[in-house]
Amino acid sequence: MKITSGSVEDSIRALIAQHGKISFATFMASALYESGVGYYSDPKRVSESGDFFTSPAAHPAFGVLLTLQLHQMWVMLGNPDPFNVMELGPGSGLLGDDIVSFSRALDPNFASALDYQRLDRASLEFGVVQSGSGETTHCILSNELLDAFPVNIFQIENGVVREKFVSVAEDRLVFQLGEVSDPEMSARIEPYLNQLPEGYESEVCLGLSNWAEQISRMITSGYVISIDYGYTRDALYSPQRSRGTLLCHYRHTVATDPLIRIGEQDISAHVDFTAVDEAMAAAGLEPMANLDQGELLQLLGIESYLDRLMEDGLPQRDIQANQYALRALTDPDGLGRFRVAVHGKNVLDHEIPAISGDKVASFDGVVLPALDDDPRRVNLFAGAYGGGEEISGTWEELLGG
Numbered sequence: 001m002k003i004t005s006g007s008v009e010d011s012i013r014a015l016i017a018q019h020g021k022i023s024f025a026t027f028m029a030s031a032l033y034e035s036g037v038g039y040y041s042d043p044k045r046v047s048e049s050g051d052f053f054t055s056p057a058a059h060p061a062f063g064v065l066l067t068l069q070l071h072q073m074w075v076m077l078g079n080p081d082p083f084n085v086m087e088l089g090p091g092s093g094l095l096g097d098d099i100v101s102f103s104r105a106l107d108p109n110f111a112s113a114l115d116y117q118r119l120d121r122a123s124l125e126f127g128v129v130q131s132g133s134g135e136t137t138h139c140i141l142s143n144e145l146l147d148a149f150p151v152n153i154f155q156i157e158n159g160v161v162r163e164k165f166v167s168v169a170e171d172r173l174v175f176q177l178g179e180v181s182d183p184e185m186s187a188r189i190e191p192y193l194n195q196l197p198e199g200y201e202s203e204v205c206l207g208l209s210n211w212a213e214q215i216s217r218m219i220t221s222g223y224v225i226s227i228d229y230g231y232t233r234d235a236l237y238s239p240q241r242s243r244g245t246l247l248c249h250y251r252h253t254v255a256t257d258p259l260i261r262i263g264e265q266d267i268s269a270h271v272d273f274t275a276v277d278e279a280m281a282a283a284g285l286e287p288m289a290n291l292d293q294g295e296l297l298q299l300l301g302i303e304s305y306l307d308r309l310m311e312d313g314l315p316q317r318d319i320q321a322n323q324y325a326l327r328a329l330t331d332p333d334g335l336g337r338f339r340v341a342v343h344g345k346n347v348l349d350h351e352i353p354a355i356s357g358d359k360v361a362s363f364d365g366v367v368l369p370a371l372d373d374d375p376r377r378v379n380l381f382a383g384a385y386g387g388g389e390e391i392s393g394t395w396e397e398l399l400g401g
């Protein structure tokens, strides 16, 4: 059922009135993606003026270093022309703009082969492009896409896996426990039942298999790079994490109640990277690397980045802001702890397809971009030290995406 007028909460209430209690995944899909009224209908949500920010906003180095990674993959695939890259969930498009722009400075042949496409669930073309995709994509890239996939919530009650649904009581949206709606939920949790305490709750993302099948259909031979916060399943369902990983972001503060500010706050959950591997494997995509963002950016040369900027004449007044932002990208307590999963299909070499050695240090004649005043960028240094607009929230909240 689709309601186009009114708020997203009206639409969710109407759904419950018609069908009874709904799964949290159904609630989350409406709250985030309901056409015209869902949270992601407004592309400014992920920004300094919005509710939270992501790695591309911290510094253009993120896009630059991923361009080096893409260039390496292009070479490994035999320099295809066109080289089709599809970014899924691009949001404001900042990452893609940084990649396309730096590819020109890096290698004109690569730049002319690079065909960089983006597809966001919030865009009108989503359904059309998705159903019409051919099999020619060489690389699928995403940053903080999977954490935005709708999840079901479970709770352990009397030693049994039960599901938390969303319902209405006394005119308020409330949670309601019931039997699990999909046996896959119990199957994922049962191996951990004997170690999880009574009342333990967490999330299960059931949409990964469909997604992996869809993207696998788009690739004949190539890679998938998925960057997100999350854990292996063993770590995700550790007994200590007894309240799950669901988080809501609203104006750079973190909240835990998803049933308020519906359509106004982001809702996300940590990614089960074991489930990602399983879904990818079933779709014919083999795991090739799983490392943290800090490690990958170091492999690609982030430690030489500031020196290069300074050699190229970065003004003294900009040094600290650049240094601070570059560190934030690799901070093991912040963005640096994000996982980077690389999967491959029909690719010969099963080694980590990262550049060996620090390419940034050895660049000749390539000017690297410094922190700029693109309004989609966030000045972390100014926020932390009062040199500019203030951003509220703890360090971990700010960097926790």
Ligand SMILES: C[S@@+](CC[C@H](N)C(=O)[O-])C[C@H]1O[C@@H](n2cnc3c(N)ncnc32)[C@H](O)[C@@H]1O
Binding pocket: 040, 046, 053, 054, 055, 056, 088, 089, 090, 091, 092, 095, 119, 120, 121, 122, 142, 143, 144, 145, 148, 149
């Ligand atoms: C947390 S935002 C990240 C935006 C951007 N990648 C960044 O790093 O700033 C998640 C984005 O993924 C999009 N999205 C969610 N599910 C999607 C799907 N199945 N396919 C494409 N985009 C999706 C959302 O609309 C949203 O723009």
